[in-house]
Amino acid sequence: MLEQMTYLLFMKMLDDVQVQQESLSRQLGIEMAADDATFAYGTWHNPETVEDVPVEELRWHTFKHYDADRMYRTISTTSISAIPCSTAPSPSHEPLSDCV
Numbered sequence: 001m002l003e004q005m006t007y008l009l010f011m012k013m014l015d016d017v018q019v020q021q022e023s024l025s026r027q028l029g030i031e032m033a034a035d036d037a038t039f040a041y042g043t044w045h046n047p048e049t050v051e052d053v054p055v056e057e058l059r060w061h062t063f064k065h066y067d068a069d070r071m072y073r074t075i076s077t078t079s080i081s082a083i084p085c086s087t088a089p090s091p092s093h094e095p096l097s098d099c100v
Contacts, residue, residue, distance in 0.1 A: 017038070
């Protein structure tokens with residue numbers, strides 16, 4: 001249970017930072033660099049389920065409105081795998097689930 005709560009809080013924090021960056025970019029009238037986005041735009045191909053998932057569905061501000069079953073499925077089968085490993089010393093495209 002503690003691990004799931006930690007993931008949820010971590011994902012919320014990542015999304016909050018990106019929402020702030022997107023807001024600042026809009027206010028300044030500049031486009032946010034793709035490298036600055038934790039959650040890329042478009043779709044993400046989930047290698048485990050072999051389906052393309054809109055990245056917007058993986059962000060906290062979207063899935064927090066899901067019912068409990070859908071939120072659980074989204075997080076357990078998709079969201080954690082879609083977040084790039086942020087603990088690597090250099091930019092890495094490994095999913096977060098491979099970093100722990």
